[in-house]
Amino acid sequence: MADPHWLFGDQLGPHFLTPGDDGPARDVPARDAPVVMIEARSVFRRRRFHRAKAHLILSAMRHRAAELGDRVHYVRAETYREGLREAAGHAPVTVHHPTSRAALRLVRSLDRVRMLPTPAFLLPHDAFRAWVEERDGRRLRQEDFYRWVRRELGLLMDGDTPAGGRWNHDHANREPPPKGASTLGAPAPYRPREDDIDAEVRADLDRWEQHDGIRFVGSDGPRRFPASRREALAALRRFTRHRLAGFGPHEDAMLAADPVMSHSLLSSSLNLGLLDPAEAVDAAEDAWRSGHAPVHSAEGFVRQIAGWREYVWHLYWYFGEDYRHRNALRHHTPLPDWFASLDADAVTARCLATALAQVRDTGWTHHIPRLMLLGSHALQQGWDPAAVTDWFHRSFVDGYDWVMLPNVVGMSQYADGGRMTTKPYTSGGAYIHRMSDLCDGCAYRPGDRTGDRACPFTTGYWSFVHRHRAVLAGNPRTARAVQGLDRLGDLDEVLRTERGRGAGPP
Secondary structure (H helix, E strand, O other): OOOOEEEOOOOOOHHHOOOOOOOOHHHOOOOOOOEEEEEEHHHHHHOOOEHHHHHHHHHHHHHHHHHHHHHEEEEEEOOHHHHHHHHHOOOOEEEEOOOOHHHHHHHHHOOOEEEEOOOOOOOOHHHHHHHHHHOOOOOOOHHHHHHHHHHHHOOOEEOOEEHHHOOOOHHHOOOOOOOOOOOOOOOOOOOOOOOHHHHHHHHHHHHHHHHHOOOOEOOOOOOOOOOOHHHHHHHHHHHHHHHHHHOOOOOOOEOOOOOOOOOOOOHHHHHOOOOOHHHHHHHHHHHHHOOOOOHHHHHHHHHHHHHHHHHHHHHHHHHOHHHHHOOOOOOOEOOOHHHHOOOHHHOOOHHHHHHHHHHHHHOOOOHHHHHHHHHHHHHHHOEOHHHHHHHHHHHOOOOOHHHHHHHHHHHHOOOOOOOOOOOOOOOOHHHHHHHEOOOOOOOOEOOOOOOOOEOHHHHHHHHHHHHOHHHHHOOOOOHHHHHHHHOOOOHHHHHHHHHHHOOOOO
């Protein structure tokens, strides 16, 4: 009999058990290999995860176990070590490369465990390292990486030319929301239906909270994201056939009554391993080539997966373990309780309250509320980037260590000092006003820097620039912000306004 194969809870698609048409057989276990899956309660005991995230992960694991039937030995244990001992004893097992450094350390510490390459990404680590070496380890910019991946894999290419004649369609994909519209009017996204497995998961989570001392944040239910391969494929089809066409232009816009807009909602399915990223980008390209979506929308979606997702995965491993401790701006303020507990009702600023409520109620927002509302506020307030990273990891259904570490430390909090991005991503209220309807009806005014109605993002922005003016003045991409600061005649009053707000919710 073949050695058992251990599946982690984010390795749930068929590509983890069967080779692709052109994939080497060594990258997957033997076709007749028994499967081990371990539900380790210690994962949820160590961190206070969003309850919707815990529900989704457990539901997805149990749905996969139900699909595998007698082939799987599904173990519920306190730790992975205990579960593996119960499931495999001293027999040798195989496992695919895990997605976190902690899980990799565990695998490497175990006897008789043989690790296989992961099939969950488009390119192997060796290919990324070769790309890095071509640049002598310098200027590892996402745009350069993205173009290289497109060439390497022939994605959205017409021969040697990028589809539509240009690599980057941001000029068409950064429109504000339509004036006067409360929603984009996009076709509804795919929504799964809960089943008996979900009911069992919810009952178990209730019991853990009541009797096992495991605590969660946020709301659970109904489940909004796919927990099976069948559901994930249905969600992909729904997006590429009915929603992709409208995705590009407003992908950076925000509407209070339309948090989903035309976004795909596929990130959790990709990160659980229910979808292969290659099939997602191929589906988007097919939609463009068949005339169902414009090239700029297809390119925007392909960029998110083949550009950003792939880039973040490789940087997570390339930057090393010390990267999580980077704090170039020396921000050490602890996360306030209202933010950590997702207490959106305590927040007056409509934009921040809306984003925080979306996280509380669903465990999800799209990338602009993450970066330009939640992350930007944390950056302006000088919150500890390690704590912010942990919060994003715990609070989002698609959050994993490899996802959030580069995204938060590198992009959102600029804690690596520019190793990943060329500038801090933060703004005043004017940007939020231009790209959303979230300033409408707010107690604050985006253009006010002082007084009772001063926008917290506007005062926060200028206070941030003032605090870090030496760093920002030396960066060509942020030097103009310092010049703008020097033109403010009321800077002292702006700083007093910001200090007067203290650490409470804005």
